[in-house]
Amino acid sequence: MEKLRGLKCRECGRRYPSAPVHICEFCFGPLEVDYDYEALRGIVTRTSIAAGPPSIWRYRDLLPIEGDAAVGHHVGFTPLVRSQNLAEELGVSELYIKNDSVCHPTWSFKDRVVAVAVTKAREFGFDTVACASTGNLANSVAAHAAEARLKSYIFIPADLEQGKIVGTLVYHPTLVAVEGTYDEVNRLCSEVSDKYRWAFVNINIRPYYSEGSKTYGYEILEQLGWRAPAHMVVPCAGGSLITKIWKAIRECTALGLVERAATKMHAAQAAGCGPIVTMVKNDTDVLIPVRPNTIAKSLAIGNPADGYYAYRAVKESGGYGEHVSDEEIVEGILLLARTEGIFTETAGGVTVAVTKKLIEAGVIPRDESVVVCITGNGLKTPDVLSERLETHVMIRPSLSAFDRALAELKFQAGQQGKKENR
Amino acid sequence: MRVRLTFPPERIQEPIIYHLVKDFDIVTNIRRADVKADHGWVVLELEGKEENLERGIAWLKGKGVKVDPVERDVVVP
Ligand SMILES: Cc1ncc(COP(=O)(O)O)c(C=O)c1O
Ligand SMILES: [Zn+2]
Numbered sequence: 001m002e003k004l005r006g007l008k009c010r011e012c013g014r015r016y017p018s019a020p021v022h023i024c025e026f027c028f029g030p031l032e033v034d035y036d037y038e039a040l041r042g043i044v045t046r047t048s049i050a051a052g053p054p055s056i057w058r059y060r061d062l063l064p065i066e067g068d069a070a071v072g073h074h075v076g077f078t079p080l081v082r083s084q085n086l087a088e089e090l091g092v093s094e095l096y097i098k099n100d101s102v103c104h105p106t107w108s109f110k111d112r113v114v115a116v117a118v119t120k121a122r123e124f125g126f127d128t129v130a131c132a133s134t135g136n137l138a139n140s141v142a143a144h145a146a147e148a149r150l151k152s153y154i155f156i157p158a159d160l161e162q163g164k165i166v167g168t169l170v171y172h173p174t175l176v177a178v179e180g181t182y183d184e185v186n187r188l189c190s191e192v193s194d195k196y197r198w199a200f201v202n203i204n205i206r207p208y209y210s211e212g213s214k215t216y217g218y219e220i221l222e223q224l225g226w227r228a229p230a231h232m233v234v235p236c237a238g239g240s241l242i243t244k245i246w247k248a249i250r251e252c253t254a255l256g257l258v259e260r261a262a263t264k265m266h267a268a269q270a271a272g273c274g275p276i277v278t279m280v281k282n283d284t285d286v287l288i289p290v291r292p293n294t295i296a297k298s299l300a301i302g303n304p305a306d307g308y309y310a311y312r313a314v315k316e317s318g319g320y321g322e323h324v325s326d327e328e329i330v331e332g333i334l335l336l337a338r339t340e341g342i343f344t345e346t347a348g349g350v351t352v353a354v355t356k357k358l359i360e361a362g363v364i365p366r367d368e369s370v371v372v373c374i375t376g377n378g379l380k381t382p383d384v385l386s387e388r389l390e391t392h393v394m395i396r397p398s399l400s401a402f403d404r405a406l407a408e409l410k411f412q413a414g415q416q417g418k419k420e421n422r
Numbered sequence: 423m424r425v426r427l428t429f430p431p432e433r434i435q436e437p438i439i440y441h442l443v444k445d446f447d448i449v450t451n452i453r454r455a456d457v458k459a460d461h462g463w464v465v466l467e468l469e470g471k472e473e474n475l476e477r478g479i480a481w482l483k484g485k486g487v488k489v490d491p492v493e494r495d496v497v498v499p
Contacts, residue, residue: 011454028424028453028465028492132497157497182497183490190491191423202498237499286461289428289488298499305494 004064007207008034010309018064020124020199022206030305031207033064037254044255046226049218056112056215062251063116063215064208070122071147072115074104076215080223080371085339086352090359094369096229097336098220100376101344106143106167107377108136108298108345109216109241114201116212118144121199127151128198132189135164135298136376141201142171153198157185167380202238210240210306217248220371221258228252228261230368231319233355235268235347235375236276237301239310242267245373246313265313266363267321268354270294270329270346273302277321279311287311295326295384296346298376320363324353330388332356333378343378351375423475428488429462438487439464446470446478465492 007016011029022031044061052058056076057069079099087095100109114137121129129148131141132155145152152173156165160177169175178185193200201209221228228249234242246265253261269277272294275287287307292300304310314321324332329346332353337343344352355372358364378385393409395401429438434457442448448470455464468475479489 023492026453133499134497135499137498186496187491189496190493203493203496238495286458288461300499301495303490303494
């Protein structure tokens with residue numbers, strides 16, 4: 001079946017054959033994969049999808065690959081949790097958590113995009129994949145390159161924390177630390193991708209890579225019994241995820257997989273790096289780049305490539321957006337852990353905190369369904385919590401020591417209770 | 423070299439690109455632009471000697487113009 005028609009410029013509409021290119025030669029606009037939806041209608045059905053594997057590849061007809069998946073056979077199909085406790089705490093009746101903090105194999109939704117990108121890189125015949133990253137993307141590209149037995153070059157700013165370096169190096173890539181300002185690192189990587197014949201997942205492979213994010217949306221709709229929720233709260237960095245979830249919802253409507261899709265897409269960002277939410281709040285399609293200053297490092301893109309398209313997705317869907325402070329982000333992480341037993345990273349803290357704010361402001365009515373998009377794992381960013389966690393009790397190995405400690409804890413809890421009741 | 427220039431409000435009225443061409447011997451080729459009352463950006467191709475490009479870009483930055491690859495931020499968290 002010829003489902004792929006190559007690439008198409010998002011700005012001027014010019015068409016290109018399928019190739020590892022990402023920018024229109026005429027207007028320098030971004031290129032996007034062009035599908036033949038007519039051909040897909042009737043072929044992609046609820047039944048055909050249900051017959052597929054429990055991974056992102058059950059949606060392969062809507063992904064830009066020609067053959068079979070080369071890597072990441074177990075990526076995706078993460079839990080959609082119906083929340084009781086958090087819903088109660090936030091005062092809403094129907095709340096779900098899409099939990100990509102347990103995405104296989106590197107614990108973030110980036111595995112979805114990278115599995116598609118690396119498969120595509122193999123189809124194009126590349127022997128090397130690359131990316132420029134400070135976190136989740138670096139982990140995922142290195143892991144999938146290892147699985148595909150491809151060489152990988154991962155570019156990072158030289159001052160990256162040790163934890164993130166280990167989480168990448170363990171997969172044995174070539175890790176290139178670049179000394180320079182952030183802008184210099186950006187420009188260099190852009191130039192490297194022009195010069196070397198490598199599959200730079202988020203540069204020359206970007207049109208294919210970004211399509212992987214659609215699977216996050218398909219899964220939510222399928223897991224809801226092919227129903228679209230009234231609201232989704234999505235964390236934004238480059239703005240690709242929210243754009244592609246919105247695209248997934250529209251595709252599912254066009255293909256007749258869902259009847260009515262009136263989902264309002266809400267953008268979640270940190271106050272210290274929120275250029276997309278600023279566009280939404282100011283109601284302007286002009287993106288003003290910012291210098292990031294937030295603990296939500298995985299959302300710290302000051303000049304997002306898809307900022308304009310993310311803004312458009314929010315507007316078209318009738319959604320809104322909100323900024324949250326670093327304190328609110330930490331509260332968000334703790335709230336999700338305390339109520340649902342899910343430990344997410346700072347990006348998830350942003351999403352939870354933004355959801356809370358939007359509910360309190362009445363933007364999300366209390367009787368409408370909401371999906372909170374959790375996209376990464378808390379064990380990658382434990383440092384942000386170090387000052388906020390209670391210390392444990394320490395005792396000698398005797399029962400009487402334990403009894404005393406327990407009595408002390410109960411006494412303290414009683415005092416605390418009295419104070420709160422006053 | 424393909425770049426995106428973002429102009430601060432106070433520079434919108436100035437003939438920045440004219441000076442880039444004239445003073446640094448750079449050839450420019452504008453592909454897309456959007457200039458509003460208070461902000462503006464232009465996506466263009468710059469051609470010239472490596473050192474002229476470097477000097478031209480340094481001059482732009484000195485003027486408060488943001489110079490980015492057309493892809494914008496390439497380093498992804
Ligand atoms: C955990 C996590 N959530 C959300 C995002 C945002 O995705 P996007 O850049 O597509 O907006 C990122 C990375 O960029 C991320 O690492
Ligand atoms: Zn174009």
